[in-house]
Amino acid sequence: MSNDAILSALKPAFTSGTSIPSLAQLLVDGGDSRITLDTYGVNKYGCTVEPQSTQDSSFAFGSATASTISQRGFAAANSVYQQIVEAYRDKKEYSLYSLYEQEMQSLRQELKQLCQTGDAVDVAFAASGTDLHLIVSQLFSGASSSPSMIVMVEAGETGSSVPAALQGLHFSDCAALGEPVSPGQQVGQFGVSELVNVALREADGKPRAAEDIDREIEALVTTACGQNKRVLLVLADVTKTGMIGPSVQCALALRNTFPDQLEVLVDACQFRLTNATLNAYLDQQFLVAVTGSKFISGPSFSGALFFPPEAAIRYRQQNAPAGLYAYSSRADWPASWTGMDGLQKKANVGLLVRWVAAMAELRAFRALPDDAVNQFVQAFRRAVLTYFDAYSGLTLLPVPVPDRQVLATTPGWDQWPTIFPFVLHHASGEPLSRDQTMSVYRRLQNEKRMQVGQPVTCGVCQQIPVSALRLCLSARLIVAALSDVTDIRSGGNKADEIIAKAMAVLDAARQLSLLLDS
Known part of the structure; x- marks a missing residue:
């Protein structure tokens, strides 16, 4: 999707004096205050409503918290948005709800198929x-x-x-x-x-x-x-x-x-x-x-x-x-759920465009060979563990390996961790306080254009209440990593790039923590 098309979708449309919400407005509608944009154009999680540049989005390792919409997701959302505009122009409330009901049912069926x-x-x-x-x-x-x-x-x-x-x-x-x-x-x-x-x-x-x-x-x-x-x-x-x-x-x-x-x-x-x-x-x-x-x-x-x-x-x-x-x-529920007939027949088009964008990401991820995904997740994990073994200044928070053996399923990529929480330290070895960790988190995001998961409180270390940042893999990153290979063992350049950028994020976090000592 071109930049001109994105800018056009972000701008409000008008017809016959009636304002039609822009796609940007719908992307933060139908939720609560957590996705309301502040004066800097970002929500509580530091995400914007327009796709970031390729360079910025490639350092997005904060999926345990949130992600900014991608070019792929925005293009998908914009496609259904054009239908929403036509429903608004019809000036009949049932037209918009009818579209919403139809699209949510389609999403429901595709989600079940993809899963x-x-x-x-x-x-x-x-x-x-x-x-x-x-x-x-x-x-x-x-x-x-x-x-x-x-x-x-x-x-x-x-x-x-x-x-x-x-x-x-x-x-x-x-x-x-x-x-x-x-x-x-x-x-x-x-x-x-x-x-x-x-x-x-x-x-x-x-x-x-x-x-x-x-x-x-x-x-x-x-x-x-x-x-x-x-x-x-x-x-x-x-x-x-x-x-x-x-x-x-x-x-x-x-x-x-x-x-x-x-x-x-x-x-x-x-x-x-x-x-x-x-x-x-x-x-x-x-x-x-x-x-x-x-x-x-x-x-x-x-x-x-x-x-x-x-x-x-x-x-x-x-x-x-x-x-x-x-x-x-009412349309958020299957038609067979007759007990929900008393709910409002109201179109939450914000929810619709967000799910359409998310489904584009899920569709791309599910198209990947399972073995290739499994291999890349393992390669990413090995690289992260090697980094933490090699460098002081940050400590990987202990996390048990996911154990679902009792479900008797064939082990897949979810047997490996995809969230890596870590605590930062001063040069003296003393852990950063929660406020200091939040400062590093914000500087990573605002100055370095790097995203990690928001700090999570994780107890007291050396009598200091501490928080952990989180380096996270996402479906979008895995799709990008495997875009030029079907088997990670063949040495795909994209996979190497994703891993290198993850290491760069850890480097930046470590360096920012040490700057607090100067």
């Missing part, structure tokens, strides 16, 4: 991963009048707004369909569920033993079920720093023990999963939440919720909870 799920699996769309947690909690709470409890791992590893969403509370000052709301207020008729957080890391930032995490969660769930409570267990796969918690084995065992009381939601909003892993979760009748804006590297705010067959049957005729009215359109 190789069966027809019995249903998909609902939402503005963000946080919105998905709200939707699940409202469906879960509305399914029974019995008291309930929600068990999740610490919010610092998932999302700061997730606990509020799971408890049925507004988490921003604006809901996805544009209605003003009050953060902390109840969204619907259901009361606040009991919520329990379980830590994944020790006070010094080291991962807790998996058996200790599982033992704590097992005790919580067993006690709650023994009190005739229903439990929603959120299994994070993977967290902001690349962890899984609780273990998959723990979740399966609890589900088998309490099949009528326990619902399992897999928080896979990072979407760092192979199709085999995703479908293995669905085969276990776990709900799975994903987004197109983390690993897939589409623009911020595009969520999807996979319902396995048994859950789809259980929920599709349940009346839509009142709490979803401000967050979910």
Whole structure:
């Protein structure tokens, strides 16, 4: 797509005195304040609404947080945007909604095809991963009048707004369909569920033993079920720093023990999963939440919720909870979900254009040979580990290797980490404080045009509260790396370039941390 075409799509269009939103406006519409642009033209995550230059985008290693829209994604979004303009010009509200309904159904079908799920699996769309947690909690709470409890791992590893969403509370000052709301207020008729957080890391930032995490969660769930409570267990796969918690084995065992009381939601909003892993979760009748804006590297705010067959049957005729009215359109749900007929027939075209952009990235990624992806992910990991062994000034945060063996799937690229959290140090060896780490993060982004994942708090080291930056692989980077090879062992130049640029980002972070001493 040419620069002139991009600029044209960014500009507002006018007809007969009626303003039509530009594509730029739609890309930040239909979400909440987190994607609102500031005076510098970037959202909370430092991303713009227009594609960056090739040079800038090649240093984008921050996908665990967010990514700026690519040329490929923008071209795809602009294509559907032209249809949106025609619907606006028609000046009939049902024309825009009809287009939205049709396009969301097409996205639903393609997402299922690209993920190789069966027809019995249903998909609902939402503005963000946080919105998905709200939707699940409202469906879960509305399914029974019995008291309930929600068990999740610490919010610092998932999302700061997730606990509020799971408890049925507004988490921003604006809901996805544009209605003003009050953060902390109840969204619907259901009361606040009991919520329990379980830590994944020790006070010094080291991962807790998996058996200790599982033992704590097992005790919580067993006690709650023994009190005739229903439990929603959120299994994070993977967290902001690349962890899984609780273990998959723990979740399966609890589900088998309490099949009528326990619902399992897999928080896979990072979407760092192979199709085999995703479908293995669905085969276990776990709900799975994903987004197109983390690993897939589409623009911020595009969520999807996979319902396995048994859950789809259980929920599709349940009346839509009142709490979803401000967050979910009727077209965000399959036509067979008659219980959602009471939702607004409102077109969230912002969600549509963002998902169209994300789908372009997913389509390109799924077209790659699995073996080539696996080989490149391993090569990238080896290069990162070698770098951390060779240089002082930064320390790789310990992260257990993803363990999903109990799902009995053929090992794929998701058996290897694609998020590498690290702590920076002064020349003396003392770790940078959280404020200093944030300063390095901003300078990387603003001065070096390099993106890494936002700092994540990770305990106390040498009596200093510290945060970790995150070097991340994304689908977009992998597509770029494999654009000239089908087998990484043949030595593709693009793959070497991506790895070299990742090392350059680590170099820049290390040098900026040392400048704090001068």
